[in-house]
Amino acid sequence: MDLIRKWVQALFFLLTNGFWNFPITRGIYKGPLKIVCSPGLNCYSCPAATTYCPLGSLQQLLGGIRMAIENGQFFFGFYVVGTMGVIGGFVGRMVCGWACPFGLFQELLHKIPSPKFGIWPHLRYVKYVLLAFMVVLLPLFVLDEFGFGSTWFCKYLCPAGTLEAGLPLLYMQPSLRANIGPLFYNKLFFLILFVGWAVLASRPFCRTACPLGAFYALFSKIKLVKLHLDPAKCTHCEACHAVCPMGVRFNESPDDMECISCLACSKACKFNAISLEIGGVSAVNQPKQSAPRLKKPTPAPDTAH
Amino acid sequence: MMSTKKNNMAKQKIRKAPFLIIFIFLVLGIIGITVNEPSRVLEQATQICLSCIGIG
Structure with a gap:
């Protein structure tokens, strides 16, 4: 893509x-x-x-x-x-x-x-x-x-x-x-x-x-073609944060006004949680190799705030 | 396979707001066309705007 x-x-x-x-x-x-x-x-x-x-x-x-x-x-x-x-x-x-x-x-x-x-x-x-x-x-x-x-x-x-x-x-x-x-x-x-x-x-x-x-x-919430986050698939691994060229934390704000729909986050997401939708209907899901469904590792007790 | 895909698409709710917004701005654009605004835009865009590019 x-x-x-x-x-x-x-x-x-x-x-x-x-x-x-x-x-x-x-x-x-x-x-x-x-x-x-x-x-x-x-x-x-x-x-x-x-x-x-x-x-x-x-x-x-x-x-x-x-x-x-x-x-x-x-x-x-x-x-x-x-x-x-x-x-x-x-x-x-x-x-x-x-x-x-x-x-x-x-x-x-x-x-x-x-x-x-x-x-x-x-x-x-x-x-x-x-x-x-x-x-x-x-x-x-x-x-x-x-x-x-x-x-x-x-x-x-x-x-x-x-x-x-x-x-x-x-x-x-x-x-x-x-x-x-x-x-x-x-x-x-x-x-x-x-x-x-x-x-x-x-x-x-x-x-x-x-x-x-x-x-x-101004159209970010209502535009026809936009990225969609499937919360059921998102593991909050934050892979989408690291790759976004606009500094968007996509899993935290899927309708962020900064999102330019470049699909970098969709490519980085190993869990197919981010897809392109047209008018509410999913259009493109980037093909992924099967990946294990992992949760974000919880920090060790001595480093947790 | 195809029918499953169609069923999945039917389950997803189609958003109407984008179509409404597009229609409103389309009407706005048509109003602009009826008052002959494109000719003014063309007239401006075919002239070098020196002050716009920092040379005027």
Whole structure:
């Protein structure tokens, strides 16, 4: 299953970044496919991008909402939010584990040999604050002299935009280099921060700062496709804790908002206690070699607390 | 073998909430389409947003 996931990640990377003519055109793709939503975080100013980024589009629509209404256009972001919601309702954060190019990039960075560290669990809440403020409230209510809101998350933080769009465009269009200023260095700082952090810890951007992951996480309890724990089979051996790239203790919180349904826990579980279910019906149980049904060994009396 | 599998699937309760949520967001998306929002999205996505990528 892990091999299938890798292939799906590669497929989505290629589908959302399929414009390989950019070294010749030295610009971005301007075709009709950009009406299609990228399920994962993928900057639409990336020269290879063939789809739109839901976060970027939503901020643009919210920032221009007053001007649109004045012109008799009711662009409230319903199309973008509707698309994101349909994706969230089907698979939720499974997108992060299976279809996000920036998630794949972080996974590859984490394979670089180095000391590995955990992430303080409370940092997970930062991404919900970023979603509320930098994606919705600030673009909606902080306006410039012309009545436009800014794309706060893209402008000040998004490392995917710097990596996929900022750096390639600066390379391809030397005239843009004159515009480099504090804004760019600020974004470059966040990119370097998350790249370095991803080498040392698993998926730090997904876990702490991705507003798109935060949005999809809201569907974790009600999404159609999710992982299911069979409590009768679980022996609390905690094998699922050790392998989770998102720091989820699956047997303790099967509907955890951090779960990206990568199936690492299902593969690690020797007792077939974790399966993929679709709408309440079990769909996939990873084949296991027969394993003895063991209980977690009780600690010796002198080490028990 | 097949009938046993079907019986097992029938015993598992099908969750309705995901379908309701998907329907609600589908309706929201269709409302967006009726007000011609996709054309605005396309217009934005085919232009390089320099300030968005830190160069503006």
